[in-house]
Amino acid sequence: MADYQTIRAGAGVRTAQIDAGLRAHMNKVYGTMSVGMLITALSAWAFAGLAVTGGLEGEIALSQFGQAIYASPLKWLIMFAPLIMVFAFGAVINKLTAAAAQLYFYAFAMLMGLSLSSIFLVYTGVSIAQTFLITAISFAGLSLWGYTTKKDISGWGSFLIMGVIGLIVASLVNIFLASPAINFAISALGVLIFAGLTAYDTQRIKTDYIQHAQVADKEWLGKSAIMGALNLYLDFINLFMFLLQFLGNRE
Template sequence: MANWNDPQPTKTGFGASPSLNGEVLGTGVTFDAGLRKHMLAIYNYMASGVLLSGIVALLFANSGLAAQVLATPLRWVIMLAPLGFVFAMSLGANRMATSTLQLLFWGFCTVMGLSMSSIFLVFTASSIASTFFATAGAFAGLSLFGYTTKKSLSGMGSFMVMGLIGILIAMLINIFLQSSALQLAISILGVVIFAGLTAWDTQRLKQEYYMLQGTEFAGKAVVLGALTLYLDFINMFQFLLSFLGNRE
């Protein structure tokens, strides 16, 4: 892996590291090595969390325990446990040590893996894999857009949050209606909404760095940022899988 923090005053163009004065020679564009390090830490945590969840989900499903446990009332504990972790991390971050927040993040990824094991019981492995790579590609492109665009995405972010509330209400209604058409519409809108949130959250995390750098909360912001992008990725993947995946 390239060492992005090493000054390369003689190199220009894409991928060049900042020179000692923070400016890439020949371009006039200033890069912040601290911001790059901060965002890379967020992406590393997020990617590691997704990997952990995937491994746990696959092992739990292949062990045969998932089919047994998810057929009992215990499934509600497994399904709701990730939500409890999210609330605990979001509401208690100010009072927690960074190490505690990190442990909660890994715990969240583990229980999320248990919850997601059901997809291996419903969809074929090939469709899960193809949807995952499609989501990864889309996520990378959307996050790169959010990171590099100079246009404020705050308006779009507010609209996407409102849309998210709307599909949550629609999902609750469809529990009783059991409408396949409404479920398809929810899935399509879910992909669009979390695609938009991915770009907006990336830009927001980038701007957040400048407010938090040098503070005690900076380390916690990395974990919370990873949690945010993890949720964007996983939700986009699940909505995409629901209408593109091939069932067993």
């Protein structure tokens, strides 16, 4: 009986340690993601400000910087550079230290800000702020559900990834078709897919930590937190952009 009590007590201590470590890990994930979001918001606002110069009343005129990034072939590089960086991050993260991976993420967040800066030229500032607030509330609720639910939603992964690939293909095709109906369908599906990914990624971050907590590899945990922050950051950004298609008021 004494041995059983000792084992049970030891298991309780380990469980408490894992729970405390998980909370710290999730705090690191959300904290890193929040800093990335702040960098993106500030860089988008700054780049948009540099792109605008004086024009006629009620019109937006582009500066030389604005002409270079919005009205030249460079816009395609700016549009697809963040996607390239995401794929590159997955390939090189094992070779990076946790500190270097974090710097890479922040550099990616700044480049994403440049890529998204055009929304300040297209939508009103009020509608952008309102959509951001709605996205933040929705994201928080979905992520909380993914963290607390007892339901295993790991099976959603393959379906949601296929959905993301479909969205990318449809968006590229619609660049040339410019169909409002297709754009509406893409936006609606995008909201649903990235809402699901928010819950799915949150549960996966939690599960991965619990599975690796016994090893206590600090370097792996540091990189895992950054990868988790990147995944949730992308979920938030995409959810925001698709919601903006519905809720944003154009200039």
